[in-house]
Amino acid sequence: MIQVPPGSVAGRLRAPASKSHLQRLLLAASLAPGTSLIRQPGSSADGVACLGVIRDLGAGVKVAGDVLEIRGGGRAGTGSLDCGESGFCLRAAAAVAALQDLPVTLSGHGSLLTRPMEMVLDPLRQLGVACSTREGLPPITVRGPLKGGQARVDGRASSQFLSGLLLALPRAPGDSRVEVEGLRSGPYIRMTLDVLEAFGVSVEASPALDLFRVPGGQTYRPVDVAVEGDWSGAAFLLVAGAVAGDVAVEGLNPASAQADRAILRALEEAGAAPAWEGGTLRQRRADLRGFTFDATDCPDLFPPLAALACHAGGLTRLKGASRLKAKESDRATALVKELSAMGARLRVEGDWMEIEGGPLEGGAIDPHNDHRMAMACAVAGLRSARGAAMEGEACVDKSYPGFFNDLASLRGGA
Numbered sequence: 001m002i003q004v005p006p007g008s009v010a011g012r013l014r015a016p017a018s019k020s021h022l023q024r025l026l027l028a029a030s031l032a033p034g035t036s037l038i039r040q041p042g043s044s045a046d047g048v049a050c051l052g053v054i055r056d057l058g059a060g061v062k063v064a065g066d067v068l069e070i071r072g073g074g075r076a077g078t079g080s081l082d083c084g085e086s087g088f089c090l091r092a093a094a095a096v097a098a099l100q101d102l103p104v105t106l107s108g109h110g111s112l113l114t115r116p117m118e119m120v121l122d123p124l125r126q127l128g129v130a131c132s133t134r135e136g137l138p139p140i141t142v143r144g145p146l147k148g149g150q151a152r153v154d155g156r157a158s159s160q161f162l163s164g165l166l167l168a169l170p171r172a173p174g175d176s177r178v179e180v181e182g183l184r185s186g187p188y189i190r191m192t193l194d195v196l197e198a199f200g201v202s203v204e205a206s207p208a209l210d211l212f213r214v215p216g217g218q219t220y221r222p223v224d225v226a227v228e229g230d231w232s233g234a235a236f237l238l239v240a241g242a243v244a245g246d247v248a249v250e251g252l253n254p255a256s257a258q259a260d261r262a263i264l265r266a267l268e269e270a271g272a273a274p275a276w277e278g279g280t281l282r283q284r285r286a287d288l289r290g291f292t293f294d295a296t297d298c299p300d301l302f303p304p305l306a307a308l309a310c311h312a313g314g315l316t317r318l319k320g321a322s323r324l325k326a327k328e329s330d331r332a333t334a335l336v337k338e339l340s341a342m343g344a345r346l347r348v349e350g351d352w353m354e355i356e357g358g359p360l361e362g363g364a365i366d367p368h369n370d371h372r373m374a375m376a377c378a379v380a381g382l383r384s385a386r387g388a389a390m391e392g393e394a395c396v397d398k399s400y401p402g403f404f405n406d407l408a409s410l411r412g413g414a
């Protein structure tokens with residue numbers, strides 16, 4: 001049980017490590033013969049799950065302080081992979097596991113067991129990989145080897161499997177052509193392409209990211225690289241600054257491919273004026289106004305933006321709510337329920353969430369075992385009569401294990 005009291009926050013923090021960047025680096029390093037060094041990996045549960053997965057896929061893993069030494073190019077020693085609660089890990093590793101010539105079963109626990117996996121099946125089958133699921137849900141079993149060829153990917157529900165396919169296909173013996181329909185979360189694919197480039201692998205992508213040509217038989221070159229700071233986790237800190245104080249965040253790449261760098265645009269739309277001071281991003285409390293923002297391609301920004309909107313005068317309209325159904329919780333429904341319990345005025349109408357800013361009472365909420373729900377309610381409650389209280393706050397470990405300590409460190413600094 002944690003109680004986050006209302007009140008101001010002030011101070012300087014380092015952004016947590018991006019689990020999205022880390023997971024891509026780990027899967028790529030597992031395919032690179034030789035040793036890659038991955039620096040500042042953080043300790044997110046999703047990152048840890050992915051590390052276990054590449055180990056079981058045959059990578060050598062050594063942890064040396066703040067550096068992961070990954071020896072890639074090995075063969076799987078086991079036919080079963082535990083992806084924890086990470087949707088990306090399961091969907092992307094399904095493609096990577098299909099490179100191997102043995103049946104591999106991918107599963108996990110908690111909310112992951114209720115998340116759809118259909119988008120993985122058709123393209124893998126088109127590429128000659130036998131695969132099965134339990135009624136479209138995990139566990140999923142794949143039986144390679146993936147040889148390359150032609151496939152159509154449905155990108156409407158998730159971009160994550162496409163990232164996995166783009167990581168795996170360069171290691172297939174034959175060339176591939178992948179057509180993608182209805183891609184959402186496109187910036188996550190650009191991050192994958194950046195990682196491929198860093199490992200010396202080439203993939204030809206159409207500007208709209210609807211067609212990819214992947215030469216087969218390529219060799220990944222090992223890298224020595226630091227994991228980027230996480231714009232998704234930092235978004236909560238920046239919103240905390242905008243609603244309740246003065247927060248400076250270090251370690252963010254201003255030119256990052258991360259989708260959630262779009263928090264900058266949203267804060268500007270809300271009148272918050274985030275400012276770079278050297279390499280540090282500073283967000284002070286601002287006179288916030290309601291704003292309109294399309295979060296279809298950066299769905300993880302929905303929770304922090306909903307928290308921001310609770311304190312923005314007038315009406316905020318957020319687009320992309322229908323993409324939130326199959327995240328760690330049914331996030332749009334959960335946001336409406338829990339922020340309403342705190343006294344906010346919001347509703348979902350089709351693909352839109354509408355939030356009327358105003359005073360917040362705060363109180364006890366249920367984070368629905370969803371890290372972004374827990375962080376959003378905690379931050380919204382900073383400017384409320386009673387703050388936010390919740391059980392199950394350890395769910396933040398999925399992406400940002402130090403969140404509540406970091407938030408506490410901002411107290412009393414004003």
Ligand SMILES: O=C(O)C1=C[C@@H](OP(=O)(O)O)[C@@H](O)[C@H](O)C1
Binds near residue numbers: 160163188
């Ligand atoms: O590729 C990734 O690392 C992710 C892609 C997004 O998912 P979708 O592509 O399913 O929208 C995002 O919501 C998730 O947290 C991480």
Ligand SMILES: C=C(OP(=O)(O)O)C(=O)O
Binds near residue numbers: 086088089327328
């Ligand atoms: C949806 C998320 O992650 P994943 O799909 O990888 O579990 C998230 O981190 O919000």
